[in-house]
Amino acid sequence: MKIYDLRSDTITKPDEGMRKAMYTAEVGDDVYHEDPTVNRLEEMAAEITGKEKAIFVTSGSMGNLIPAIINCGRGNELLIDYRGHMIHYELASVSSIAGALPVSIVTDDGILTPELLKGKVQPDIYYMARTRMIVVENTHNLAGGTFYERQNLAQIASFAEEHSLKVHMDGARLFNAVVASDMKASEIASYVDTVTFCLSKGLGAPVGAVLCGESAFIDEARRVRKMLGGGMRQAGVLAAAGIYALENNIDRIKEDHEKASMIAASLSQTEWAEIDTKAVKTNIVYFKTENPDNIVNLLRENGILCGKAGDDSIRMVTHLNISIEDTKEVCGIIENIRV
Ligand SMILES: Cc1ncc(COP(=O)(O)O)c(C=O)c1O
Structure with missing residues (x-):
């Protein structure tokens, strides 16, 4: 039975071209700043986001933690939506390591x-x-793959300026936002002080994220990254995958959004899934169902892997290892499941 893994866009595996780029990457010791491939990835990321500098970090979590350490520090607060990834899935590092208090906004x-x-x-x-x-x-x-429109970003930026606050963007899926909002990454990033984007989600690289910001901030970030154990040596083999992803896998993200819409449409035709198809904006599909454990099992028995997301809902995420053809199959399976 063919398995369609929709648990997350983090499950993608490097293709031949990406593996070749990794294999042939020129490397050096990045702690000495001597890895030409890491340096190139950082330059590309800075250019794409329109920031002065960028730093390759091990993960999106590290790319979010570093700004919390530098901008907030012990005993200070940051404002974040109550379902923020930094609150729920980063082991409370914002408080346990950065020493900051996340204030949840509903x-x-x-x-x-x-x-x-x-x-x-x-x-x-x-x-x-x-x-x-x-x-x-x-x-x-x-919140279901929602994204900031230009006007939202401009309002946040002026609010932050008025109150002398820094703005950090957890752009783990920045390029999904780029595609959905029809804004360039540099325009989106122009409204924030720092942005972290992941290479290992929609972009399909195996490891890493890039934190981008002003030169002095990134210099400080380099110290903090080392403190956190994130100073990597011949990391060019990983950075090469990131460069390949930036060169080849941005435009295709719009396909992931189409696939998510197709799946949402099929779910809406079943009796066991409740979904607002218009709420599906990018590559993440949430739907409500009475007994998510049962549905997750039923889907698994039929070859579809997905994740329970709370007591009454399930999440499916589209990505580059699920083609449009695969998605048609997934839709057929979904429509034929009777509970
Ligand atoms: C919105 C968001 N931010 C940050 C992260 C953290 O990324 P990583 O798993 O690379 O630490 C994720 C991971 O799923 C995410 O979805």
Whole structure:
């Protein structure tokens, strides 16, 4: 039986071209700044996001933790949507390592607005913690792959300026946001101080993320990365996969969004899934169902892997290892499942 793995866009495996790029990569010791392939990846990332500099980090989690350490630090606060990845899936590193307090903001769709942030910035009183940073997650994982429109970003940027706050974008899926919003990565990033994007999700590389920002910030990030144990040596073999991904796998992300819409349409035709197809904006599909354990098992028995997401919902994520043809098969299976 063919298996269609829709648990996450992190499960993709490098293709021949990417493996070849890794195999032939020129390398050096990156802690000495001597790995030409890592240097090239960092230059490319800075150019794509329009930032002065970039740094290759081990993971999206590290790329989010470093700004929390540098911008917030112990005893200070950051504002973040209550379903933020940094709150739920990064082992509370924002508090346990950075020492910062994440203040959860309730949103409908994961998108922060000045109205929601108003009143959450602490006043300048000696017994109150200082609010230092806003985190925007773009696209937003737990909120269903939602993305920031230009106007949202501009409003957050002016709110941050007014209150002297830094803005960090958890852009693990930045390029999904690029495709969905029809904005360039550099335009999106122009509204924030720092952005981390993952190479190992929609872009299909096996490892890593890149944190981009101003030169002085990235120089500091290099120190913090080393402190966290993230100083890598001949990392060019990994960076080469990232370069290949940036050169070959950005435009194809729009296909992932089409596949997600196809799956959502099929789910909407079943009796066991409740879904608002219009809410599916990028490559992440959430649907409600009465007994998610049962449905996950039934789907697995029919070759579809997906993940329970809470007591009444399931998540499916499209990616580069599921083709349009595969998606048609997945849709057929979904439509034929009776509960
Ligand atoms: C929105 C978001 N941010 C950050 C991360 C963390 O990435 P990593 O698994 O590389 O640490 C993920 C991973 O799924 C994510 O979905």
